[in-house]
Amino acid sequence: MRNFEYVRAGSADEAIAAIPAGSGAVYLAGGTTLLDLMKLDVVRPPRLVDINRLGFDRIEVFDDGRVRIGAMVTNTDLARHDHISRVYPVLSQALLSGASTQLRNKATTAGNILQAVRCGYFRDGVSACNRRSPGSGCAALGGANRNVHAVLGGTDACFAAHPSDMCVAMAAIGATIHIRGPRGDRDVAFTDFHLLPGATPWKQHALDEGEIITHVTLDAPLAHSRSAYLKLRDRASYQFALASSAAILVVDGGMIRDARLALGGVATKPWRAVDAEAVLKGQPPTVQTFQRAAAVAFEGARSYGQNGFKIALGQQAIVRNLSSLVA
Numbered sequence: 001m002r003n004f005e006y007v008r009a010g011s012a013d014e015a016i017a018a019i020p021a022g023s024g025a026v027y028l029a030g031g032t033t034l035l036d037l038m039k040l041d042v043v044r045p046p047r048l049v050d051i052n053r054l055g056f057d058r059i060e061v062f063d064d065g066r067v068r069i070g071a072m073v074t075n076t077d078l079a080r081h082d083h084i085s086r087v088y089p090v091l092s093q094a095l096l097s098g099a100s101t102q103l104r105n106k107a108t109t110a111g112n113i114l115q116a117v118r119c120g121y122f123r124d125g126v127s128a129c130n131r132r133s134p135g136s137g138c139a140a141l142g143g144a145n146r147n148v149h150a151v152l153g154g155t156d157a158c159f160a161a162h163p164s165d166m167c168v169a170m171a172a173i174g175a176t177i178h179i180r181g182p183r184g185d186r187d188v189a190f191t192d193f194h195l196l197p198g199a200t201p202w203k204q205h206a207l208d209e210g211e212i213i214t215h216v217t218l219d220a221p222l223a224h225s226r227s228a229y230l231k232l233r234d235r236a237s238y239q240f241a242l243a244s245s246a247a248i249l250v251v252d253g254g255m256i257r258d259a260r261l262a263l264g265g266v267a268t269k270p271w272r273a274v275d276a277e278a279v280l281k282g283q284p285p286t287v288q289t290f291q292r293a294a295a296v297a298f299e300g301a302r303s304y305g306q307n308g309f310k311i312a313l314g315q316q317a318i319v320r321n322l323s324s325l326v327a
């Protein structure tokens with residue numbers, strides 16, 4: 001048993017002050033990732049700063065179509081919000097495909113963005129893992145890497161897939177993450193927030209120590225768009241994605257006028273497939289067009305052994321999802 005201190009913050013400034021530089025203290029939101037990792041002895045924070053009473057639990061729809069989502073809005077409340085499910089079905093569907101009802105009731109928007117990778121070698125607390133123990137190596141290279149490992153964006157230092165479904169939808173929609181910290185407020189574009197592992201996989205995102213996510217703002221929806229999330233996995237529920245696709249399409253006069261595409265389960269961060277979007281734009285919405293875009297999305301993909309099948313599966317996820325939008 002490792003002792004830790006528990007502090008309940010009443011405001012964002014109080015929360016930030018409770019995490020002095022070098023303290024190793026962390027914020028506690030729903031706890032569904034953090035408490036697991038503490039029980040596994042993968043993380044050992046000496047202090048938890050509970051941020052459940054900061055009031056960051058509201059969803060506001062602006063006149064210009066953007067939506068502001070408080071960091072503490074639960075995955076359930078976000079998925080079931082009337083405006084979200086009507087205007088951003090891709091986000092609702094992604095959220096509802098994740099975890100279980102009980103977990104979604106606790107899991108928060110910021111916690112979901114900051115959830116840790118599901119690589120078994122990271123979570124066992126003892127294997128070589130550059131993410132958990134910098135410089136120790138990567139046991140997944142040549143190890144069990146079928147389910148939760150990436151074919152895009154990885155390196156020999158780490159190729160664990162980013163596990164979130166919600167983030168894949170947000171990457172497709174476009175969003176801004178709002179951050180407050182000891183040095184004031186700042187904003188980061190959603191697609192810049194998660195970092196590729198490169199040679200420093202322990203640095204997973206753009207947050208500095210003590211900084212807190214206060215809210216996320218979704219871009220306004222594309223006019224006359226349709227959107228959907230497709231998650232492929234070994235069993236139909238309570239399972240992380242092997243490959244997933246978030247797609248937003250605007251089709252007019254028999255042509256694709258605009259397209260947004262993002263991938264999950266196959267990449268080390270929520271993966272916006274910009275080059276594939278360019279292939280779609282200005283083309284007829286046919287299976288052949290979708291197949292060409294899917295092939296471009298996986299250009300440069302690398303198999304690490306057991307996970308090579310994801311290169312074909314990910315392309316099928318794109319083609320099936322896009323086809324469903326124009327059926």
Ligand SMILES: Cc1cc2nc3c(=O)[nH]c(=O)nc-3n(C[C@H](O)[C@H](O)[C@H](O)COP(=O)(O)OP(=O)(O)OC[C@H]3O[C@@H](n4cnc5c(N)ncnc54)[C@H](O)[C@@H]3O)c2cc1C
Binds near residue numbers: 026027108164212
């Ligand atoms: C069995 C299981 C199955 C799952 N399946 C899926 C799935 O299929 N798809 C999916 O997408 N997810 C899945 N998840 C992950 C789940 O979505 C995350 O655990 C959850 O979203 C984390 O949110 P939380 O509020 O509980 O975060 P916490 O556990 O409270 O926090 C996670 C991390 O974020 C930090 N943090 C939290 N809020 C803030 C903030 N506002 N500012 C700065 N730092 C903050 C914490 O310090 C911690 O490091 C699963 C989890 C479990 C346990």
